Amino acid sequence: MVLQSVSASFPLTTTSGFSRSARVAVSSAGRINSCCFMRMKEQRKVVCACVAPPRNLGSDESSTTKFNDSFKSESLSTVREPEDDSDVLVECKDVYKSFGEKDILRGVSFKIRHGEAVGIIGPSGTGKSTVLKIIAGLLAPDKGEVYIRGRKRAGLISDEEISGLRIGLVFQSAALFDSMTVRENVGFLLYENSTMSEDKISELVTETLAAVGLKQVEDRLPSELSGGMKKRVALARSLIFDTTKESIDPEVLLYDEPTAGLDPIASTVVEDLIRSVHMKGEDALGMPGKIASYVVVTHQHSTIRRAVDRLLFLHEGKVVWQGMTNEFTTSTNPIVKQFASGSLDGPIRY
């Protein structure tokens, strides 16, 4: 997993010219040090506006139902995609990415539809995090296309000037700014980029923290929080948005191994939290979640079972299988069978 170099990109969203409707809130292993600041400078342009004009999305419910009814898959050869793509928020089409001599992605294709909860699984080093970074616009594909709401993205997220979809990226660790309070961490984008008053931002921070089940932690420093609380704060930071805007674009959240390193119960808490902030869920305040769709990269079986509905299996640079979560353990695909059982015997070699 290569997280550190991107972890520093969170504060870059404050750069001038940033489109408020589009942001990448990156949370990662996070101490701010001089090295990070250097990277921030280098990446200043990377995190910025994203994306494309609204398409005709159906109602949340109908688009989700349509997907569930029409999508049946066991192997890619039998996949029948729904023909109506008006609810596709993100599409990767034949994406390639190499790092030096290493060919990591070799023709990755998939779609994320409005209302979906998708997991990306697969062996270590197969490029799952790379896919998230490409969706987020932090990395550009060498070949292939990324479409955001039907519109091809030319390069990195910063190259786009128009909006239509907010993309948030929540990294494995919190990447909270150590010297800032929880309030300052969560409200960071709004303090820097919105015209909202400090009081209003503070109110919104409190509300957003409450939505992820945190109360009276606003004045604490990250060092005074547990690991699970830090993850919640990072999530709150990716959820908060400018409420003074006339229209709020739908949001896709990308989670990179959100339960890695957590004990089973803490994992369940985070998995439920991920569900709760989805539009089909209910947050800690009993309000419908604000996230239109999300993608979770995970190795944890509990997260696969509990937090996502559909899976993409990435192996040797391609999506080799996709299916609904309940098909994962019963699949006869040898790669999936081996991965699901953790067996040493099978096509996946270490």
Ligand SMILES: Nc1ncnc2c1ncn2[C@@H]1O[C@H](COP(=O)(O)OP(=O)(O)OP(=O)(O)O)[C@@H](O)[C@H]1O
């Ligand atoms: N910026 C980079 N520069 C060089 N190599 C990179 C970079 N980013 C990723 N890689 C390499 O690409 C490969 C895929 O990395 P990635 O983090 O996407 O895999 P992953 O499937 O998420 O792995 P894991 O399951 O172990 O977290 C790895 O071999 C990694 O070392």
